[in-house]
Amino acid sequence: MSERGKEPRARSRCPISRTLELVGDRWTLVILRDLFIGKKRYGEFLDSPERITTNILANRLDLIERAGLATRRAYQHRPARYEYELTEKGRDMFPVLYEMSRWANKHYPETFTPPDSFTKAGMKASGARAKRA
């Protein structure tokens, strides 16, 4: 139970703490957001307005893949280039992104409201939320 392959031992059995051990940083969920809106490639993530740096992006994509939130496949060889796609585990994170959006929309009026297409696609993709929709 305490050993999870390459993952370090969890801080506790609290599910909130466990989630934060994986995605508790300023960038991982921004990349997941990009995957939800259909971005797949390195250059597409770099183009987002938050201006992630190449070293942080490479680090977080590696983390995302190792955590099983997305898979990658090479779409080009020599040099290798990869496309990323959300797994079910990654898609199940949508309700977290959705509630973060709702929270910021309420408390930071300068934030934009995600388009219905984002919300509908995310809800549909997320098995966790689909049951309630």
Place this chain on the structure above:
Amino acid sequence: MSERGKEPRARSRCPISRTLELVGDRWTLVILRDLFIGKKRYGEFLDSPERITTNILANRLDLIERAGLATRRAYQHRPARYEYELTEKGRDMFPVLYEMSRWANKHYPETFTPPDSFTKAGMKASGARAKRA
């Protein structure tokens, strides 16, 4: 619009990014969880199983207060000791914690399921979610 007092300029107008700029780290939402379960004092936060260090705790409590997620009041002077209490803005974060719990409970079976009392109290406290309950 771009100036928010002491806060740095936002990375973008994306509400997910905005939320992560405030609580995108491994500890802030763990402290919010503790506030939701009724913890108020420094020593209570230190006692949690995740074993936060004193310097990170002091840093995050300061951040939480400056972000308006909780207020503090002195319950003792010389030396000053403070109690923290969630604001409406902090309580509105409950749905994010709730969805993180659901996600980890699904994908990490070793995590515990929060007691109904936690969920009910949080739902009730959160104006954002109460409308849907």
